Amino acid sequence: MHAFIHVQHLLGTGHAVRAAAIGQALAARGAAVTLATGNTLPPTLDTSGLDVVALPPVKSPDAVFDRLVTPDGRTIDDAWMARRRKATLDAFTRCPVDLLLTETYPFGRRQFEFELAPLVETAKTAARRPLIATSIRDILVRKQQLWKEEWMAGQALAHYDRILVHADPEFVELADSFPFAERVAHLVRYTGYVGGGARPEPPVGDGEDEVIVSCGGGAVAQALIEAALDAAPLSRRAADAPWRLLIGHDVPDAAFEAYRRRAPSGMIVERARRDFPGLLKRARLSVSQAGYNTVLDILIAGVPAVFVPFAQVRETEQAQRAEALARHGRAVVVPEKGLTPERLAAAVDDALALPHATTEVRLGGAQASAEILLADLAARSPGRPS
Template identity: 75%
Template sequence: MTTSAFIHVQHLLGTGHAVRATRLGQALAARGVDVTLATGNLLPPTLDTSGLTVVDLPPVRSPDAVFNRLVTPDGTEIDANWRAARVKATLTAFSAKPYDLLLTETYPFGRRMFEFELGKLVETAKSSARPPLMATSIRDILVRKQELWKEEWMADKALAFYDRVLVHSDPAFVQLSDSFPFADKIDHLVRYTGYVGGAARASSTGHDGMDEVVISCGGGAVARGLLEAALVARTLSAVCGDATWRILVGHDISEEAFLNYRNRAGDGVIVERARPDFPDLLKRAKLSISQAGYNTVLDLLIAGTPSVLVPFAQAKETEQSQRAEALAKHGRAVVVAEDGITPAQLAEAADAALALPRESAEVRLGGAEASADILLADLKERFG
């Protein structure tokens, strides 16, 4: 009988959560697992979901970086009726077949706003006649909470419902305890997988990116300051002002805003939409300028490209700042604060970053494949 897995993922602004969940699902599928990916938001068009059965739940997103409201794609705030429909859709998808594995991306170490749905999902799974193996998949760094009880709740929820906590990092680089004060309570559940990356992605054989400064912003929903500064910074750079600056605008940015950026680009500046061959562009580039999201930083570590990091740090966000500082500590990046960033600051940082060595970091990779192997071993122990 074929092993089956149900993966639930909810991204709100950035797309990194969906990318990691998809790659983990594809690693399981490559090992013969029948994988269903239930997604709570619209997936980015550059994301390859081949090999997976995708279930589109009623989509919802955060309208801003405060993360205290949820809205539908057209901006309508959700209500009790929407929540009830979402729970019904999730439980219907989960009950479509008997699943051997339930994996929730981030929850319970985040996504408390979805406790109405995910709490019901894990309770339903736990109380079933044949409970599935239950695992959670979390990135290298968690967002710290101002209220300590919220973090303790995360640990208690994991202890009550979960069999495995997959941490997608290299413990020699970043450990869970660096951003989670109750890591010791769940230590017996934790397995470090290495960073999740390396899934098949479109490649390019042309010369785009060669000796260029490549500016990227992931989905782009919270990258306005970086993009505005990048449009002007080339003319202020003493070292790389003669290079082509290629600005990749994420697909979460409206077409109107994208055209505005493109129309304002000066000589030597190319503005285009984010590309699936981004890792190849990085390998050919002389410099990367970006935020410090999980997937972008992983691509940077693999490419070895000198980089300027402008971590997203609005509201109470701490994750990207911690990741950027970790790279800076290892001599891999120059960090510029997002708040009030100017073209002159960005140009100065770009000039400084070009003095950094170009070398691939020796961090543990293959996190999706390692995760699949860990879960299959757990499943064998559970079900034989």
């Protein structure tokens, strides 16, 4: 069985992390898996067992998401899109495919319609039509125009056999962020959260009773980093704790070195680490944005948390996820707008009054995704298109 997974991350790396985890779960069950990725994968990501196809890379230069650029900052044009489309279709058609999984699309990534619509159409018209599925996180970004969300539902109904939602429905449901969830409900399967797998243990002492400040890849975390550098001595409950600031690999080296030079005594500034979940389990407190993977690691660790959700322009996803944890008494939320060291320090003090307890949440989403997709394949009559 051959699976083809397409993933495109633009700023954060969570999309690629989830796609790789599902690919590895499929590979562990005997599938040959191609992971076609449209941006540079983070160096901390394990892709062992996957055939990684590096498509011509592209990213968003900012949180507006109205322009796509190459790694050297050039805006993409029609010629670039034609090359990218050809690279994707060439990778897909080089051998028969039994499963096509598009990460996010059609529930996002409409900027890549030039590539993904032909990919789905090629799959639908193949002599041996593959199962076509989409993989989406717990919370979708709301659109200002309702017709865009209706279009998403229409595309899923017209072209897709399965919608995997990587969430625990006891915690958050698709309907919480998608107004047409009922229309596609028969295609939806909740997998639980993707993540929480084995990671290396930190060296002895690292993380013990620390305040761990993290920012994922770091591309949109300047406000949090700036505030954290000056917040430590202002906290009543955490001024005595070591603070460890983990800065993602999307932050340029020059900026990283400037942050490290500016850090106060007692604060460790270093790059993001693969043993991050282990650090959290030993920590006094976590301070972070509210990306999918970070929140999952915090839930598993059971550590009190301060969230500064990324909310620039029209982003709603992280704020909604952070508020869900706040409702469960697991976090204090500080808006990114108007963030100051004083406000962050006050939130740290409030969060340290929260209990250190694990929230029961359904995990194993990558493994469940693989099992659902393989069961869907097994249920299809041999040679019969869906």
